[in-house]
Amino acid sequence: MTQFTLDAFVADARIAASAPDPLQATCTLMQAALAGAAQADLPDFEDDEILLFEDETVSVWHERFQPHEILPPHDHAMIAVLGVYRGRERNDLWRNDGGVWQRGGTLTLEAGQQHVFAPHDIHSVQAEDGVPSYGLHIYLGALTKVDRHLFDWDTGASVPMSEAAFMSMKRT
Numbered sequence: 299m300t301q302f303t304l305d306a307f308v309a310d311a312r313i314a315a316s317a318p319d320p321l322q323a324t325c326t327l328m329q330a331a332l333a334g335a336a337q338a339d340l341p342d343f344e345d346d347e348i349l350l351f352e353d354e355t356v357s358v359w360h361e362r363f364q365p366h367e368i369l370p371p372h373d374h375a376m377i378a379v380l381g382v383y384r385g386r387e388r389n390d391l392w393r394n395d396g397g398v399w400q401r402g403g404t405l406t407l408e409a410g411q412q413h414v415f416a417p418h419d420i421h422s423v424q425a426e427d428g429v430p431s432y433g434l435h436i437y438l439g440a441l442t443k444v445d446r447h448l449f450d451w452d453t454g455a456s457v458p459m460s461e462a463a464f465m466s467m468k469r470t
């Protein structure tokens with residue numbers, strides 16, 4: 299097996315996104331990539347969220363979540379294949395059923411595991427165990443170009459996704 303690199307991962311993600319079954323191809327790629335990334339000597343990025351590539355068909359991000367902050371409930375507005383290659387992350391799932399805002403359960407992803415989020419799935423997320431978690435995310439569309447939402451922690455009221463709203467709604 300060839301050495302995992304982020305450049306090769308992006309190239310493979312672009313191919314997977316244009317496969318006859320993009321979701322299946324992307325999940326297959328992600329499973330191999332998580333194993334490869336765990337063994338690779340990847341750069342220690344300064345920022346927690348790094349956009350590696352985006353076009354109309356696919357967005358590829360390197361993600362680092364922190365244990366001392368919880369990213370606020372949000373959707374992705376497209377299919378999201380989210381994987382963890384180091385550490386452990388806790389996803390709290392949220393639902394808005396007929397205007398009733400409630401928690402929908404907890405999903406913990408260990409290193410090597412991935413999960414597919416549907417476009418309207420809502421989650422908040424943080425690293426577990428007191429150390430950062432590291433992940434690879436593939437979205438089947440142009441993530442920065444679509445209208446996404448943040449949701450009030452208590453009421454579920456939605457607001458448009460923006461950097462400012464995202465930062466102000468983080469919990470520590």
Ligand SMILES: [Fe+2]
Nearest residue numbers: 372373374421
């Ligand atoms: Fe997310």
